[in-house]
Amino acid sequence: MIATERRGRRRRGLAVLRILLAACALGGPAAAAETRAPPDAAAIARGQEKFQPCIACHGATGNSEIAGTPSLAGQPPLFITTQLFLMREGLRPVPAMEPFAGPLSDADMQDIAAFLAAQRPAPQPAPRNAALFAQGQRLARRHNCGACHLPGYHGQLQIPRLAGQREDYLLHAMVEYQADARPAADTSMSAALFGLSRQDLAALAHYLSQRR
Ligand code: HEC
Ligand code: HEC
Numbered sequence: 594m595i596a597t598e599r600r601g602r603r604r605r606g607l608a609v610l611r612i613l614l615a616a617c618a619l620g621g622p623a624a625a626a627e628t629r630a631p632p633d634a635a636a637i638a639r640g641q642e643k644f645q646p647c648i649a650c651h652g653a654t655g656n657s658e659i660a661g662t663p664s665l666a667g668q669p670p671l672f673i674t675t676q677l678f679l680m681r682e683g684l685r686p687v688p689a690m691e692p693f694a695g696p697l698s699d700a701d702m703q704d705i706a707a708f709l710a711a712q713r714p715a716p717q718p719a720p721r722n723a724a725l726f727a728q729g730q731r732l733a734r735r736h737n738c739g740a741c742h743l744p745g746y747h748g749q750l751q752i753p754r755l756a757g758q759r760e761d762y763l764l765h766a767m768v769e770y771q772a773d774a775r776p777a778a779d780t781s782m783s784a785a786l787f788g789l790s791r792q793d794l795a796a797l798a799h800y801l802s803q804r805r
Contacts, residue, residue, distance in 0.1 A: 632707065637704075637711050643704055644708055647705075650662050652664070652667055655668075655712045656675070657762075661765060662762070664758055664759055667712060668706075668709055668754050670707060670709075672752065673710070674706045679777045714756070719802065722799060726796075729796035729800025733797060736785060737785075738779055738785065747800055748800070757805060759802060761798075767782075767797065770783055771789070
C-alpha cells in the first residue's frame with residue numbers, strides 16, 4: 594500500500610519534472626536566461642556557504658579526488674538543480690547523498706548550482722593513453738555525443754559537462770545507463786549508448802576525462 598503510494602508520488606514528481614525540462618529544451622526565455630545570465634555574485638557566495646557539507650566528498654571547489662564521486666565544478670546550473678531535485682525526491686536514490694540532498698530547499702539548490710557553475714574544472718591527472726584517447730574521440734564523433742553535450746563537451750541546460758570529469762565516474766554512469774540502472778535518467782542516454790561495448794565505453798570515458 595505504502596509502496597504503491599510512493600510509486601505514484603514518484604511518477605507524478607517525474608511527470609512534473611519532464612514538463613519543466615521539455616519547456617527548457619524548447620529554448621524558451623527561461624532557457625536563454627539560464628545559459629546567458631551573468632554570474633550572480635551574491636548567489637555564488639551563498640552557494641559556497643551551503644556547499645560546505647558537500648566538500649568532504651566532492652572537494653572544496655567541486656573537483657572530486659574520490660573514486661566513484663563525480664566532480665561538479667563547471668556543471669551547467671540546470672543539470673545540478675535537476676539532479677539534486679531527483680535525489681531529494683527519492684527519484685534518483687544515492688545512499689551516500691541522502692542525508693545531504695534531503696534537507697535542501699529549491700533556493701539552496703539554485704545557490705549551490707550558481708557556485709558550482711562558477712568553479713573551474715581541474716584537469717584530470719591520469720596520463721593519456723594515445724590509442725584509447727583516439728578510439729574514444731572517433732566514437733564520440735561517430736555517435737554525435739557533442740550534439741547534446743556540445744562540441745567541447747561542456748554541457749548545457751540539464752545535460753552534464755563531460756570534459757574533465759573523473760574517468761571512473763564517466764564509465765560508471767555509462768554502464769548504469771546501458772543497464773537501465775540509473776533511475777529517473779533521461780532516456781536519451783540509453784539510446785545514445787545503444788550497441789556500444791564495454792571497451793568502447795572505457796575509451797569514451799578516457800577521452801572525455803582527458804578533455805579540458
Ligand atoms: C558522503 C559523500 C557525499 C556527500 C557528502 C555529498 N555527495 Fe554528492 N554524490 C556522492 C556520490 C558517491 C555521487 C555519485 C552517485 C552515483 O554513483 O550515482 C554523488 C552525486 C552527486 C551529484 C550528481 C552529479 C552527476 O554528475 O551525476 C550531485 C549534483 C551531487 N552529488 C551534489 C552534492 C551536493 C550539493 C552535496 C552537499 C549538499 C553532496 N553532493 C554531498 C557523494 C556525496
Ligand atoms: C540526445 C541527447 C544526448 C546525446 C546524443 C548524448 N547524451 Fe549523454 N546525456 C544526455 C542527458 C540529457 C544526460 C543527463 C541524463 C540524466 O538525467 O541522467 C546525459 C548524461 C550523460 C552522462 C552522465 C554524466 C554525469 O555526470 O552524470 C554521460 C557519461 C554521458 N551522458 C555520455 C554521453 C556520451 C559518451 C554520448 C555519445 C556516445 C552521449 N552522452 C550522447 C543527453 C545526451
